[in-house]
Amino acid sequence: MTVLVTGVAGFIGAAVAAALLARGEAVVGVDDLNGYYDPQLKRDRLARLAGDFAFIAQDFGDAAALDAALAGHGFDRIVHLGAQAGVGHSLIDPYSYVRSNLAGHLNLLEVARRRQVGHFVYASSSSVYGANARLPFAVADRADHPVSLYAATKRADELMSESYAHLFRIPMTGLRFFTVYGPWGRPDMAMWKFIDAVLRGRPIQLYNAGRMRRDFTYIDDIVAGVLAALDRPPAGHAIHNLGNHRAEDLLRVVALIEAATGCPAIRELLPMQPGDVPATYADIAATTAALGWAPTTSIDDGVPAFVDWFRGYSGL
Numbered sequence: 001m002t003v004l005v006t007g008v009a010g011f012i013g014a015a016v017a018a019a020l021l022a023r024g025e026a027v028v029g030v031d032d033l034n035g036y037y038d039p040q041l042k043r044d045r046l047a048r049l050a051g052d053f054a055f056i057a058q059d060f061g062d063a064a065a066l067d068a069a070l071a072g073h074g075f076d077r078i079v080h081l082g083a084q085a086g087v088g089h090s091l092i093d094p095y096s097y098v099r100s101n102l103a104g105h106l107n108l109l110e111v112a113r114r115r116q117v118g119h120f121v122y123a124s125s126s127s128v129y130g131a132n133a134r135l136p137f138a139v140a141d142r143a144d145h146p147v148s149l150y151a152a153t154k155r156a157d158e159l160m161s162e163s164y165a166h167l168f169r170i171p172m173t174g175l176r177f178f179t180v181y182g183p184w185g186r187p188d189m190a191m192w193k194f195i196d197a198v199l200r201g202r203p204i205q206l207y208n209a210g211r212m213r214r215d216f217t218y219i220d221d222i223v224a225g226v227l228a229a230l231d232r233p234p235a236g237h238a239i240h241n242l243g244n245h246r247a248e249d250l251l252r253v254v255a256l257i258e259a260a261t262g263c264p265a266i267r268e269l270l271p272m273q274p275g276d277v278p279a280t281y282a283d284i285a286a287t288t289a290a291l292g293w294a295p296t297t298s299i300d301d302g303v304p305a306f307v308d309w310f311r312g313y314s315g316l
């Protein structure tokens with residue numbers, strides 16, 4: 001099997017590509033290595049990918065250029081993980097979300113349609129639950145009140161996929177990831193920022209005065225979930241939660257970081273940020289039933305593993 005992986009230089013894309021290569025699959029990877037965060041981290045992730053791997057540096061928001069770049073590359077599955085991520089940034093640069101997450105998603109759906117791939121797996125987000133007050137979040141819940149443009153683009157991706165799966169009979173699976181963390185993670189996300197600040201003796205910013213709960217999901221569990229989904233094409237279009245099924249108190253995560261680094265955190269308490277939600281918590285019963293997948297890494301093990309990696313990579 002040859003898999004087209006988009007966002008292959010990203011946090012989740014590089015980890016999924018590494019797992020596919022390790023089990024002997026061929027991978028064609030696309031990424032534009034954009035500067036949303038340090039592209040050196042993206043290049044460092046790519047440098048670790050070994051095996052039957054071809055890398056294409058390309059913006060998938062440009063349909064014609066994408067088609068030209070993919071010409072001559074065969075693949076029979078698509079794992080579309082490339083996107084403009086980040087809730088806060090969608091209030092600053094909304095058009096980058098339209099280009100990568102709306103036009104880009106359509107471009108990949110069109111590739112799937114023309115190539116008649118056997119399965120199209122793509123990244124959605126827990127943010128689609130938006131102002132949903134019922135916890136834990138289940139896929140059957142309504143998801144029509146996004147509180148950021150990022151969330152709105154991810155929900156739109158699900159709806160576009162629904163129409164393509166129906167019209168062109170391509171099996172599709174959308175995966176709603178819940179706050180992913182771990183080695184080779186993302187510098188714009190809270191856990192990376194906290195570890196970095198604590199090790200440098202700088203204050204950490206706790207929004208909503210730290211009264212936040214997140215379903216933190218370790219990267220290895222996410223990779224296992226993506227592969228479990230990829231190996232089980234649905235009859236039409238399926239959507240699954242990939243979360244740890246625990247709503248962790250942010251202050252507990254801070255305490256784990258203090259324990260793992262041996263450094264005290266200087267807490268700066270701030271108001272809630274626009275676009276953010278106070279709690280996320282995944283109901284994964286349906287995912288487990290359909291994919292036979294369940295997370296295995298608690299934050300008690302995951303946070304120290306992330307801190308270890310962070311110290312080695314940053315030299316702090």
Ligand SMILES: NC(=O)c1ccc[n+]([C@@H]2O[C@H](COP(=O)([O-])OP(=O)(O)OC[C@H]3O[C@@H](n4cnc5c(N)ncnc54)[C@H](O)[C@@H]3O)[C@@H](O)[C@H]2O)c1
Nearest residue numbers: 007009010011012031032034059060082083123177179180
């Ligand atoms: N990490 C999380 O906690 C989380 C949570 C929910 C959903 N997601 C989703 O999972 C997917 C992967 O996220 P990630 O954490 O690995 O983010 P990431 O930013 O590390 O990876 C995304 C990659 O896509 C690439 N990319 C973006 N726009 C592109 C374009 N137009 N053309 C080509 N490449 C482009 C970027 O350069 C980057 O390497 C994204 O769709 C994201 O929205 C992530």
